[in-house]
Amino acid sequence: MIGLVLVSHGKLAEGLIDAMQMIAGEQEAVRAVALLETEDIESLIERIQQAVNAVDSGEGVLIFVDLFGASPFNASARLVLASPERPLEVITGVNLPMLVELVVQREGMSLNDAVELVLQVAPESIRRLASIKGLERS
DSSP states (O other): OOEEEEEEETTHHHHHHHHHHHHHOOOSSEEEEEEOTTOOHHHHHHHHHHHHHHHOOSSOEEEEESSTTSHHHHHHHHHHHTOTTSOEEEEESOOHHHHHHHHHHOTTOOHHHHHHHHHHHHHHTOOOGGGSTTOOOO
């Protein structure tokens, strides 16, 4: 089973996991890493590495981060780039719909298929109330 690591500013990753498990039930091989306000990048990389090791069954680990270009992304990217032999991927802009969809489908899924799934679900999960059929405003 693909492992999942969520890395975020503050407790966002923990909250997303809590909400995802409320919807989809308790999940295996999922960890949160919260960037602490006073933490340096090396310490963050070390904690992400520990989380990756904890969820890696050999089928790959998908690391979700909150913001592209910010410290959680930079630390995750450095870890992935330093481990080219290891099946790791980083996805930015984590949201609840992509997590829920992935955990209900990830059994037997390859890392590449998981990446494609979340990239498809992410934009589909963003809607404007006024544009929902039958609710258009003039």
